[in-house]
Amino acid sequence: MNPPINEMMQSQIQIEDDRTGLSIETLRRAMADNLFYILGKYPAIANNKDYYMALAYTVRDRLLHRWLNTYEAYMKPEVKIVCYLSAEFLVGPHLANNLINLGIYDQIRQAVQESGLNLQELINTEEEPGLGNGGLGRLAACYMESLATLEVPAIGYGIRYEFGIFDQEIREGWQVEITDKWLQDGNPWEIIRPESEVYINFGGRTEPYQDDQGNYRVRWIPEYVVKGIAYDTPILGYKVNTANTLRLWKGEACESFNFQRFNVGDYYGAVDTKVYSENLTKVLYPNDEPVQGKELRLQQQYFFVSCALQDMIRIHLTESENLDNFGDKFAAQLNDTHPSIGVAELMRLLIDVHHYSWDQAWDITQKTFAYTNHTLLPEALEKWPLSIFGRLLPRHLEIIYEINRRFLDQVRMKYPGNNEKLSCLSLIDDRGEKYIRMANLATVGSHKVNGVAALHSELVKKTILRDFYEFWPEKFTNVTNGVTPRRWMVVSNPRLSELITSRIGDNWIKNLDELRRLEQFVDDGHFRYQWREVKWGVKQDLANYIEDKLGIKVSPDTLFDVQVKRIHEYKRQHLNVLQIITLYNRIKHNPNLDFTPRTCIFGGKAAPGYYMAKLIIKLINSVAEVVNKDPDVRDRLKVVFLPDYNVTLGQRVYPAADLSEQISTAGKEASGTGNMKFSLNGALTIGTYDGANIEIRQEVGEENFFLFGLKTEDIDQLRAKGYNPWDYYYNNPELKSTLDLISSGFFSHGDCELFRPLVDSLLHSDPFFLFADYQSYLECQDRVSQAYKDQEYWTKMSILNVARMGKFSSDRSIKEYCENIWYAKPVPIEMKDYVQADA
Numbered sequence: 094m095n096p097p098i099n100e101m102m103q104s105q106i107q108i109e110d111d112r113t114g115l116s117i118e119t120l121r122r123a124m125a126d127n128l129f130y131i132l133g134k135y136p137a138i139a140n141n142k143d144y145y146m147a148l149a150y151t152v153r154d155r156l157l158h159r160w161l162n163t164y165e166a167y168m169k170p171e172v173k174i175v176c177y178l179s180a181e182f183l184v185g186p187h188l189a190n191n192l193i194n195l196g197i198y199d200q201i202r203q204a205v206q207e208s209g210l211n212l213q214e215l216i217n218t219e220e221e222p223g224l225g226n227g228g229l230g231r232l233a234a235c236y237m238e239s240l241a242t243l244e245v246p247a248i249g250y251g252i253r254y255e256f257g258i259f260d261q262e263i264r265e266g267w268q269v270e271i272t273d274k275w276l277q278d279g280n281p282w283e284i285i286r287p288e289s290e291v292y293i294n295f296g297g298r299t300e301p302y303q304d305d306q307g308n309y310r311v312r313w314i315p316e317y318v319v320k321g322i323a324y325d326t327p328i329l330g331y332k333v334n335t336a337n338t339l340r341l342w343k344g345e346a347c348e349s350f351n352f353q354r355f356n357v358g359d360y361y362g363a364v365d366t367k368v369y370s371e372n373l374t375k376v377l378y379p380n381d382e383p384v385q386g387k388e389l390r391l392q393q394q395y396f397f398v399s400c401a402l403q404d405m406i407r408i409h410l411t412e413s414e415n416l417d418n419f420g421d422k423f424a425a426q427l428n429d430t431h432p433s434i435g436v437a438e439l440m441r442l443l444i445d446v447h448h449y450s451w452d453q454a455w456d457i458t459q460k461t462f463a464y465t466n467h468t469l470l471p472e473a474l475e476k477w478p479l480s481i482f483g484r485l486l487p488r489h490l491e492i493i494y495e496i497n498r499r500f501l502d503q504v505r506m507k508y509p510g511n512n513e514k515l516s517c518l519s520l521i522d523d524r525g526e527k528y529i530r531m532a533n534l535a536t537v538g539s540h541k542v543n544g545v546a547a548l549h550s551e552l553v554k555k556t557i558l559r560d561f562y563e564f565w566p567e568k569f570t571n572v573t574n575g576v577t578p579r580r581w582m583v584v585s586n587p588r589l590s591e592l593i594t595s596r597i598g599d600n601w602i603k604n605l606d607e608l609r610r611l612e613q614f615v616d617d618g619h620f621r622y623q624w625r626e627v628k629w630g631v632k633q634d635l636a637n638y639i640e641d642k643l644g645i646k647v648s649p650d651t652l653f654d655v656q657v658k659r660i661h662e663y664k665r666q667h668l669n670v671l672q673i674i675t676l677y678n679r680i681k682h683n684p685n686l687d688f689t690p691r692t693c694i695f696g697g698k699a700a701p702g703y704y705m706a707k708l709i710i711k712l713i714n715s716v717a718e719v720v721n722k723d724p725d726v727r728d729r730l731k732v733v734f735l736p737d738y739n740v741t742l743g744q745r746v747y748p749a750a751d752l753s754e755q756i757s758t759a760g761k762e763a764s765g766t767g768n769m770k771f772s773l774n775g776a777l778t779i780g781t782y783d784g785a786n787i788e789i790r791q792e793v794g795e796e797n798f799f800l801f802g803l804k805t806e807d808i809d810q811l812r813a814k815g816y817n818p819w820d821y822y823y824n825n826p827e828l829k830s831t832l833d834l835i836s837s838g839f840f841s842h843g844d845c846e847l848f849r850p851l852v853d854s855l856l857h858s859d860p861f862f863l864f865a866d867y868q869s870y871l872e873c874q875d876r877v878s879q880a881y882k883d884q885e886y887w888t889k890m891s892i893l894n895v896a897r898m899g900k901f902s903s904d905r906s907i908k909e910y911c912e913n914i915w916y917a918k919p920v921p922i923e924m925k926d927y928v929q930a931d932a
């Protein structure tokens with residue numbers, strides 16, 4: 094029997110309330126409801142995963158009004174939208190961050206608790222979306238969060254990889270890669286938007302034709318077409334109504350069945366296109382820098398960039414008659430060169446599809462794009478063989494040739510007869526096999542080019558883009574990276590955050606410069622005591638985790654010395670290992686040495702094909718095995734390699750560190766962002782004069798930073814005069830015995846061959862100057878050990894680090910991008926529905 098109509102109305106209102114209400118009772122009912130009606134389970138048969146899902150849907154219900162209001166507001170013609178184009182978004186787990194940013198953490202905790210569950214346990218069951226390799230992808234995620242917090246309209250465009258960065262297991266000390274099936278249990282945070290589908294062409298040929306008005310045009314007759322489907326994830330600002338969108342694209346076949354083939358009985362042929370199309374977004378390339386020159390990678394890049402640009406055009410045309418103001422409606426940021434094919438694609442869309450003239454199209458394109466460079470490593474500069482490129486994107490090749498022709502004409506005008514300049518600046522490298530140079534395409538097609546730290550931006554102008562800087566000095570600028578204090582302090586380090594808030598209030602969360610007010614408490618003994626207690630508690634948590642996962646006992650009373658980041662020779666994890674072996678040697682030679690006990694913690698993934706990086710992981714684990722069980726060491730030195738380092742694990746590790754290892758060869762680390770996360774959580778840095786280390790040191794004061802090693806110029810000079818690692822080996826007895834110990838098979842059960850490639854590389858070329866920095870590094874570590882003995886002094890330095898790190902909020906970075914590159918402004922979101930944001 095149907096209920097009477099007014100009762101139905103009432104129950105509808107009841108449903109609405111259950112989806113938005115925030116009372117403990119309503120939240121509990123909503124979770125139970127989602128558990129039953131979405132997960133299809135009742136409490137008796139539900140596990141933590143089910144409860145996590147039920148809770149996630151409960152939270153999602155509570156952000157949908159904000160999300161839809163935000164989306165609607167951005168449709169207004171006068172609103173400028175920042176489009177962050179990135180092949181990677183390493184967003185990390187959503188639940189805890191969304192609770193914090195919605196301001197409903199406490200209510201949810203209580204509701205979960207009253208349902209007999211533990212919120213932290215549910216938070217820990219979330220599988221993070223590993224849609225990035227490292228710093229570059231994580232930066233994109235921090236920037237999306239800051240854009241939302243600053244109420245700046247933004248869409249992140251990227252790829253919805255079915256398999257993200259591999260899970261790392263360690264077997265017998267070696268890295269083993271396991272497929273990351275992050276979507277296996279479903280993803281409660283995304284909403285599919287089938288109405289936003291787009292079609293992407295590949296291959297085939299081009300053909301000139303005359304249109305009805307007699308205009309000369311070109312059409313692209315592709316070999317095959319793939320459908321792009323949009324999946325949206327909300328990105329919440331902190332305690333504002335803004336909920337921006339991360340729109341990730343999945344490749345699908347145009348027809349899931351090719352019926353013609355099916356009808357002639359070719360069943361497998363018919364399914365073929367489907368399999369082929371879905372391969373496109375199957376897996377993230379697990380290489381950090383350098384990226385691999387594989388055709389599928391170029392297909393991925395073109396796919397998501399074309400999806401994004403077509404989507405932007407569709408958005409623009411719902412409110413405007415034409416695309417004349419496209420560059421006022423959108424600012425498109427190229428996150429490194431991975432999306433730089435966008436320059437040619439926007440030209441194609443404007444000219445071939447929307448019939449703009451070349452000059453109009455070019456004005457719009459340059460106005461729209463800006464390019465961020467993230468590396469100087471020569472092997473990481475992206476270039477595509479002309480053969481692959483032309484086969485896949487024949488029309489874009491023509492367009493790039495035309496961009497190049499016009500650009501080189503300008504160059505000739507400025508430098509008559511200078512063929513050297515032409516060959517450096519050309520978009521085509523034709524010194525042997527021909528290549529398209531993606532950094533050159535990005536630079537020519539953008540109105541601004543930026544590096545990611547002061548030193549890096551200077552080096553961009555002096556090295557890889559020197560000739561472009563000479564040609565267009567005004568295009569070049571710097572925006573030093575930043576990280577979001579919401580995830581990297583409030584979410585990951587609640588104890589420190591509460592202590593800070595107890596003294597200076599909570600405005601620092603949105604205005605990180607306010608941390609300076611902590612300086613007034615450095616001489617307050619009780620405050621220092623509380624500061625140490627917080628750090629000790631967080632270290633104890635990490636110690637428990639380590640014992641749980643690895644069975645290694647470590648003490649929070651030791652100095653936690655941490656290096657977590659991708660494994661790369663330029664980042665020099667092996668320099669850290671050389672130092673550890675040296676300390677071990679010292680203990681062995683003098684068992685009663687006055688020694689500051691240390692726990693050396695490593696974490697990070699190696700690209701699966703990067704042999705040397707994998708050997709470094711094996712070395713760390715081999716040294717750990719020997720050192721950790723040597724009775725002479727008496728627990729004064731422990732080495733731990735944490736498997737499967739990712740955002741989730743980073744959230745445990747940064748808060749627990751005393752010492753942050755930032756020891757790249759000077760000039761090689763563009764910025765680093767882990768360095769900022771450590772310092773914001775009270776770790777002191779031991780670091781080289783590189784990337785953002787320089788600016789961190791400048792901010793926190795040189796007396797609160799452990800600097801060592803050669804500077805970029807020193808390294809250049811040394812290289813120029815002829816660097817010989819053997820000199821260091823023979824002249825430094827500690828260095829020699831450290832290397833000899835590795836070579837002797839001491840750490841490899843007598844196998845003298847195992848680490849030979851690593852030792853030989855150091856002795857014969859040492860491309861990253863470990864030996865040149867070794868002595869300076871060891872002396873600096875001695876200063877660290879001395880300083881740590883004076884806990885009061887160390888605590889003061891720790892407090893001052895945090896107090897002076899305000900600059901490194903990604904909010905500051907985003908404000909600089911808005912002001913100098915995007916010309917975008919905040920658009921506060923008014924709630925049109927009955928649900929108002931919390932004050």
Ligand code: GPU
Pocket residue numbers: 226227228229230232381382384429467468473545574762763764765766784
């Ligand atoms: N970075 Br290029 C990556 O993580 N992956 C890349 O492919 C390239 C750069 C990093 C830089 O190494 C790091 O120094 C920087 O902080 C980060 O990008 C964000 O800018």
